[in-house]
Structure formats: C-alpha cells, structure tokens
Amino acid sequence: MKTVRLLLWLPLIAFLIVLGLVSSGLIKPHSTTIQSQMIGRPLPAFTLPSGRAGEAPLTSTGFADDKPRLVNIFASWCVPCLAEAPELMVLKREGIRIEGIAIRDRTEDLAAFLQRNGDPYERIGRDDTGAVQIALGSSGVPESFVVDGKGIIRAQHIGEIRPEDMAGLIAAVQGAR
Amino acid sequence: MIAETGLAALWIAAAFALLQTLMGFAALGGEGRPLIRAVRPVAVVQALMTATAFAALLLVFWHTDLSVKLVADDSATTLPTIYRIAGAWGNHEGSMLLWVTILALAGAAVALFERRLPERTLAATIGTQGLIALGFFAFLLFSSNPFARLDVPAAEGNGFNPLLQDPGLAFHPPTLYVGYVGLSVAFSFAVGALLTRDIGATFAKAMRPWVLGAWIFLTVGITAGSYWAYYELGWGGWWFWDPTENASLMPWLAATALLHSVTVLATRDGLRAWTVMLAVVAFSMSMVGTFLVRSGILTSVHAFALDPKRGAFILVLLALYIGGALALFAARVATVAEGNRFDPVSREGALVVNNLLLSAILGVVLIGTLYPLGVEAMTGEKLSVGAPYFNTAAGPLALLLVAVMAAGPVMRWRRDELAVVGRRIMVPTAIAVLALVAALLFAPGLHVLLLLGLTLAAGTAAASVAPLWKRNLRRTPLFTWGMVVAHLGVAVSLAGMASESAFTRETLVAARPGETVHVGPYAVRFAAIDPAAGQNFTAVRATLIATRGNADPLTLQPEQRTFDNPPQQTSESAIATRLDGQLYTVVGEQVPGGRWQLRLWWKPFVTLIWAGGALIALGGLLSLLGRILPRRGVKVEQHGYTRAY
Numbered sequence: 141m142k143t144v145r146l147l148l149w150l151p152l153i154a155f156l157i158v159l160g161l162v163s164s165g166l167i168k169p170h171s172t173t174i175q176s177q178m179i180g181r182p183l184p185a186f187t188l189p190s191g192r193a194g195e196a197p198l199t200s201t202g203f204a205d206d207k208p209r210l211v212n213i214f215a216s217w218c219v220p221c222l223a224e225a226p227e228l229m230v231l232k233r234e235g236i237r238i239e240g241i242a243i244r245d246r247t248e249d250l251a252a253f254l255q256r257n258g259d260p261y262e263r264i265g266r267d268d269t270g271a272v273q274i275a276l277g278s279s280g281v282p283e284s285f286v287v288d289g290k291g292i293i294r295a296q297h298i299g300e301i302r303p304e305d306m307a308g309l310i311a312a313v314q315g316a317r
Numbered sequence: 318m319i320a321e322t323g324l325a326a327l328w329i330a331a332a333f334a335l336l337q338t339l340m341g342f343a344a345l346g347g348e349g350r351p352l353i354r355a356v357r358p359v360a361v362v363q364a365l366m367t368a369t370a371f372a373a374l375l376l377v378f379w380h381t382d383l384s385v386k387l388v389a390d391d392s393a394t395t396l397p398t399i400y401r402i403a404g405a406w407g408n409h410e411g412s413m414l415l416w417v418t419i420l421a422l423a424g425a426a427v428a429l430f431e432r433r434l435p436e437r438t439l440a441a442t443i444g445t446q447g448l449i450a451l452g453f454f455a456f457l458l459f460s461s462n463p464f465a466r467l468d469v470p471a472a473e474g475n476g477f478n479p480l481l482q483d484p485g486l487a488f489h490p491p492t493l494y495v496g497y498v499g500l501s502v503a504f505s506f507a508v509g510a511l512l513t514r515d516i517g518a519t520f521a522k523a524m525r526p527w528v529l530g531a532w533i534f535l536t537v538g539i540t541a542g543s544y545w546a547y548y549e550l551g552w553g554g555w556w557f558w559d560p561t562e563n564a565s566l567m568p569w570l571a572a573t574a575l576l577h578s579v580t581v582l583a584t585r586d587g588l589r590a591w592t593v594m595l596a597v598v599a600f601s602m603s604m605v606g607t608f609l610v611r612s613g614i615l616t617s618v619h620a621f622a623l624d625p626k627r628g629a630f631i632l633v634l635l636a637l638y639i640g641g642a643l644a645l646f647a648a649r650v651a652t653v654a655e656g657n658r659f660d661p662v663s664r665e666g667a668l669v670v671n672n673l674l675l676s677a678i679l680g681v682v683l684i685g686t687l688y689p690l691g692v693e694a695m696t697g698e699k700l701s702v703g704a705p706y707f708n709t710a711a712g713p714l715a716l717l718l719v720a721v722m723a724a725g726p727v728m729r730w731r732r733d734e735l736a737v738v739g740r741r742i743m744v745p746t747a748i749a750v751l752a753l754v755a756a757l758l759f760a761p762g763l764h765v766l767l768l769l770g771l772t773l774a775a776g777t778a779a780a781s782v783a784p785l786w787k788r789n790l791r792r793t794p795l796f797t798w799g800m801v802v803a804h805l806g807v808a809v810s811l812a813g814m815a816s817e818s819a820f821t822r823e824t825l826v827a828a829r830p831g832e833t834v835h836v837g838p839y840a841v842r843f844a845a846i847d848p849a850a851g852q853n854f855t856a857v858r859a860t861l862i863a864t865r866g867n868a869d870p871l872t873l874q875p876e877q878r879t880f881d882n883p884p885q886q887t888s889e890s891a892i893a894t895r896l897d898g899q900l901y902t903v904v905g906e907q908v909p910g911g912r913w914q915l916r917l918w919w920k921p922f923v924t925l926i927w928a929g930g931a932l933i934a935l936g937g938l939l940s941l942l943g944r945i946l947p948r949r950g951v952k953v954e955q956h957g958y959t960r961a962y
Contacts (some may be wrong), residue, residue: 145651152592152643155601158635162608163629219472244881270884280883307445 151312164272178285178293183211184275188265191242191250198239198265206289208316209237210309213273215245216253218281224300225257231306236313240264243273243281251313260274282308320385320464323373327464330366330421331454334447337363337424341444345437345512350874354439356909357428361445361581363450364425371418376462376500378405384470387411387463393474395853396482403487404477410463412490412822417453418742419491419498422913424450427502431521434506435515442502442509449501452634453455460630479854479880479887485545493538493565497603499531499567503575504600507593508642511649516589517656521582524596526944528579532572533937539565542932551875551888553887553918555817555926558707563686564606567679574675577668582656585730587665589656590646591672597646601639602679608635609686630952660732667725674718681710711765719811722804742780749776770815778808803936810929826911837919839863839900846904846913854880856889859913860902863893875904899923 156228187199203209210300212228214221232238235317242250267273276285277296284310286295296314337359344352361841377385381394391408392401400407417740424446431439457463459638506524510516542565547555556562575595577743582592608631659665685702727741752775756768763771781804784797822837833842849858856876863871873889873891880887898921905914 148590148650150646151598152640155639155643158687159632159640161687163632217473243884258402269879270881273884274886 179296181293183287183291183293184272186265186267186272186275188241188267188272191240191245191247191264191266193247193251195263198241198263200291203239203287203291204289206317207237207241208286208288208294209239210313210315211223211239211241211276211285211287213241213243213276213278213281213283213285215243215281216249217245218243220300221282222257224282224302225260227301227303227306228260229258230303231310234310236310237262240249241272242266286312286316319373319376319380320382320466320631323370323377324462324464324615324620325455325934326366326369326373327345327458328371330363331451331458333359333366334450334454337447338444338451341440341442341447342359343742343761344440344444350436350496353436356440356443358644360421361425361429363447364421367418367450371414374405374411374414375402377464378402378411381474383472383474384466386465386467386560389467389471389474391475391477393476393853395473396477397852399484399487400477400482406490407477407481407486410457410461412494412860413453413457413461414463415491416494416498417450419494420446420450420453420501424505425500427505427527431523433519434509435513435519438506438509438513438515438520440509442505442845445505445508445821446501449505449638452638456627456630456634458540460627469762475938476853476880476883478883479628479878479885482853482880483545483549485541489538489542489545494533496531496533496535496538496572497565497568497606499527499534500572500600500603501727502527502531503572505598505810506644507596508645511642511645511653514649516582516653518583518586521579521586521592525576525579525583526941528572528575528596528943529937529944532569532576533941534935535565535569536930536934539569540927540934544927545932548890548892551890552707553821553823553890553901553903553916553920555923558685558702558704560609560686561606563682564609567682567686568599568602568606570675570682571595571602574672574679575599577675579669581665581668585657585659585665587656587659588672590650593650593653595672597639597642601635601642604631604635604639608632611931619720629930630735659730662728662735662738663732664725664728664730667721667728667743668720671718671725674714674721678711678714678718681714682707685710708766716766716769716773719807722807723773726781726800726804742783745776745780745783748779749773752776760819767815770811771819774808774812774815777811778805781808783856795946796940797943799936799938799940799943801936802939803933806929806932806934806936808899808929809925809932810927813922813925813927813929817920817926820921821923822919824915824917826915826917827908827910828915829912834915834917836900836917837898837921839919840865841900841902841915841917843913843915849876851878854878857904857907859902859915860893861902861915863900871899871900873902875902877904877906894924897921 158230167202183200183203187197189197199253210231228238238260240263241263245266245268250266254261265272276293278285280298282300284297285293286297288294295312297305297309340356340359342353344356377388378392379398381388381396381401382391383389383394387408387410391411392404396404405411424443427439427446428443431442434442435869450713503524506520506527510520537597543555544561546557546562547553575592578588578592578595581588608628685706688702723745724738724742728738749772753768753772756763756771781801784801785793786890824834824836826834828834828843830843830845833840840863842864843859844862845860847858847860849856856878858876862873863873863874871893873893875891876889877889878889879885888905890901890902890903892902898919901918901920905916907913
C-alpha cells in the first residue's frame, strides 16, 4: 500500500521534471538574430528601372567597381523608413555610398518621399514585384545590406537603422573594401 | 470606444471569475447551499462579459480600426471581409481571448445545464473553472492586451499572413479551441471530485457528455486541420508531426483514453483513480499545447508569439494548475475508496489495454515533441524530431490499438472467455486474412507496417459492426451506434492512411506548356500558364488537362500566388477528387528554358483518411445524443455483453 501511495506522486514528479526542462529552455537567451544565408555570396543579378525619372536603370553588374556601399531596401509607404531617413542622410554625409531599392513603389510617390525626408541615394532601382527583395533574402522593409567592392554581400541589417547602429554600420562599410 | 468597452468587459469578467472562485470553494466548507445556488449565475455573468469582450474584438477587426495596435499589426483594409473578421483570432492576443471566451462559456454551460453532479462537487467544479479563467484573464490583461491602442493610428495595417488567408482559418482554430478548452470541464470535474472525495459512477455519468462534446470538436478540428494543411501547404502530406499538430493530438489521445475509462467508471465503478488522472492529464495536455504554441518555444509555422516573457507567464500558470491538480491527486486519491475489480479477460480488461496503449502513444508523442527542448537545454544543440521517429515508435502501438479495438466491443463486462471472444470475431478475422492474401498477391513488397495496416483496416471495419450482429437495429441504443460508427471510422481512416502511404505515385518535372506528363493512371497535359489576380495577390496559374482512359478530361488550375502585404509567395494546389483517390497538382517556380516546375501526385483512397475522421466525430455525436436525449424505451442492462456501454 505504501508503494502505491508513493507511485501516486509520480505524475507530479514527471511533470516537474518537464517543467524544469522547459523553463531552462525559456530562461536561456534566445538567439533572435537570423544569420542571412546570403552573406558571403554575390548579389543576385538584377536590372531595375530607375525610381527617379529619366535616370539609368540600377543593375547588379555595376556593383563590382571596387567601391563598398550600403544597399538600402525601402519604400515610400513604409513607416519605419521615415524613421531611418535622417540616419541615412548622416551616413551620406559620412561619405557612405547608398543605393536604394524601392519596393512596390511609384516614381511620383518616391519623389515626394525624397523631397520631404532628404535623398541619400546614389541611384534608386524600382522593384515593382518584390522579386529582387526576395532574391536578396530580405523579408521586409526597411533592410540594409553591406556590399563590398566586388559585389559580395558582407552584412545584413534588418529593420530601421537607429542612432545606436550607426557606428557599427559605418565600420562595416568601411571594412568591406 | 469599442476597444475600451472590450477592455472594461475583460476586467469585469476577471472580477467575476475571482468571485466565482471564492464562492465555489467557500461552498465546500459546511453549510454552503445558498453559495452553491449563487455561484451558478456568477459563472454565467462572467461568460457574458467575456463574450462581450470578444465581440468587441470582432467589431474592431471588422471595421479595421487601425488605432488598435493588434489590428494595425495583423490586418489591413484591403483584406476580404471574411479574413478581416477571422484575423481577430489569427494572432496571439486574439487567439488567447478566444481561448478564454470558450473557457468562460464552458463554465457557464456547466453552471446552467449540469444536474447530475452532487451539489458540493458542482460548486467546487465551477470554482475551479473560475480559477483557471482568472489566471488566463491575468495573462491577457497584464501581458497580452488585445485592445491596446496606438498613440498615432496607422495609415494602413501590416496585413495578414497569406498562408492563413483561407476559409479554413474561419473554422479550424475555433473548432480546435472548443475541443481543447472544453476539456477544462473534465479537469474541473476531477478537481472538484477530488476535493469532495466523491468519485464514482454518478460522477462518471455526469462527466461523460462533457468529455464527449469536447472530444467531438477536437476530432473535427484535427481532421479539418489535417485536410487544410494537405491542400493549403501544397506539400502533398496530410500529417507532418509538427509541434502544433502534436499539441492538438496529445489532448485528443488523452481524451480518447478518458472517454473509454470513464465508461468503465460509469458502468462498473472501476478505474476510479485512473479516470480522474486522465481527466487532469487531458486538459493539462491542452494547456501544455497552448504553451508550446503560444510561447514560440518550439518554432513552427503556427507560432505567432515569439515572446519569452509571455511564455514565462503561461509557464507559471501551468505550474500552478497542472502541478496543483497533480499534487491534489497524489494527496487525495489514496483516500478514495477503491472501485470494483475485474477479470483481465473482460470488457474492462480490453479498455485498460486500450488506455495503456493510448497513454503509450501519448508518451511517444510527448517525448518526441519535448526532446528537442531537452537536448537544447543540455547541450545547446538545435535539432528537430521528424516523422521517422514518430512513425516508427507510434505506428506499431497504433496498429496494436486498432487490433484491440476490434476485439474489445464484443467482450463481456467483468469476465469473458478468450475462446468465445475469438469465435465472435471469426468473420472479421477471416476478412482480415483475405485482405492480407489480396495485398500479398496484388501489391507484393509492401512494408510490413503498411501490410498490417491494410489487413487490420479490413478486419477492424468488419469487427466494428459486429456489436450490431443479430440485434434489433431499431432498438439498439444510439450510443451503441455511436461506438460502432466511431470504430468504423478508425478502420476507414487507417485504410486511407495505409493506402496513401503504400500506393501514392509522384511525378516532379520541369515542363513546357504543351507537354504531357504521366502520373499514376493519368496523362496530364500542361495546357497553358497565365497570369491571374485576386483581391490582394497576383498569381501565375497553370492549366492542366488530366485524362484517364475514356473518362471526361479534368481541368486543374494550380497557382503560385504572390501576396503584397506582407510580401509572401504561396502555392495554391489544385486537387481533383475521384471515388478511388485524388489527383493533386502544384505549380512551382519557373526554370530556365520556358519550363515550369510541376509536381503531381496520384493518391489512391487518400480521402478515406478524413472521411474516417468525420465518421469518428459522427460516432461521438451519436453517443452524445444517446447520452443526453431521453432513452427510447431501452433498458440498459449492466452485465449483458451486447447491451451495456
């Protein structure tokens, strides 16, 4: 009878063990950053019509000119892109070349957006279908890629660029020669 | 205003849940009659307030009120109306509110309709129901407020996961949740009965319809979810052993075991402790499932809350509720008088074997689901346990279970003779042997598990109708019909699974329009590929003309859809259903040379899987009706093998 009584506690003990296991899994810091599979690979090939009236298209072949740069994926309709606009202007003043890829956008909306928030871009390509965005392994706007002088992706920044990200990004671009 | 009304209703509901808890448990001590009477309306008011909060959430989603954070995050004005509304539970906060709403409604249903349970046990049951609700109200109000406003309304919402944009979403989660949360009633019954030490046939008879009700919804939810995944994901599979699927399967396994053990308790007053234990375990599995999915601790397509703080909150609730109930069980159940004993060869004996096998399968699934967590906790390595483990470990157990299921219903209560039982299932055994011979002749080289599956499906289908043998069918009670239909459903479903695994033909090609591809008995001509557009997506649509012998050609149009908000691509499969199977087609990426990836499957008798699931649910419904409708002049005998269930 005694052993039966002890057995009755077994379910509770089993549950507590599982509980301990699960909480340890929960307490451990989770890795929320996703290492992009594209890092270390060349940019996917693309040719995008320019987002500014009358300019030449943005082609991936033009990226292997020995100059490192930041490729910024944005859109005039994207709210966090507004938030990072001032930081992009600072980056431009720091001498960072920034190429823009506008996702599902219209030239006139883009013009209004750049008029209001400043225009940090060397060139802008219009990705009307999101195909280049997907090929880059980007899941949303805004995102930024550090691309070295040979057209190889060196780093990916997901979400808007905040003041605290600036130092790291500048170093990444300058280090990507 | 609507959002604030919802929030206020939620707070009031929480206050009533507290009141319900205090009154329910206070009624346990001595003279509690007035309290017992008063606790019923309190539970009803709590449910009404919770339902009000949920209605408010539906309204803000229907209007796409973009000043509400949840709406801005998970909906958009461009969505079709059905997804604007269903989007209310396609996210973490909304689905938790739905969960609590069903919990409150279940509690109110007990308060309104339960008449058989002894009064003190009932009061404790309603109190427990209030206590569970209280914890989840706290969770909603303190860490997952669905009605939080944005300081500045959004210009447009972020949109809604395209994979969830399917009519299935409108029905699948609510159905499953009714099943999950409906099991809370069994849990509360068990806690109540443990507190009053009043566990016996009356308790079991009172609990049985509630378990049945929840179990029917779980069955429907799992079956529909399986079909949904089958056609929506475009992978051609019907069960993926995904953690979220396991989270719904585990409560179902426990509830199925409970359903059978509660019958032993109701009919023969045996298995008292075990039944109470299962009642606790079944809802615990529901809560564990909720936790696993909601905390995002096991990553899967279904998890939309990757938030460790919320996970920790639910974990504390689980520790309190499950730990508390298990501790109460351990402390109390030894003082509950032992129930009736029985012979190993008897209906009870077969049901015990059924319970042990179901529990073993439950253990296999639980271990497989938690194993990655354990490994990560100890070594930091990330891994996932896939179908090979589950199929190898659970498959043979499930087949054994089906075999026992064939024999169980024709056995007598208390004591029976193996030889006599063997004679009763002689015809089904013969049918099984015939099926085995046929399978060996016409499909040589089948895997032994598939061979056994086909054989058992045939034998069990025959055995499941054996309890109707030589009976006046019109006087057979509904719950007997229910058992027969449900067991037949298991056989039908097993036949579908075995046939799908054994005979599926698959073709993956890169084809140009105009080319013809063969799969199974079909010749499929790739007729055209065209652009197409929907309200919030653009697509390429392939037109496939499938011919088979002299039958009229079938036209299938699978699509590759690109959604713009949020940007995502999905494959929309096209499926043609014939009596003897399904032709399943998916169009994939374009490949160089003007070719498109086409993936074609011929799946013989695959529909039996879900037809069987529907039969199982129908059987449950018949049993439920048989239990709650007035008897049709049939006297249930306690000891005859044909009459008593």
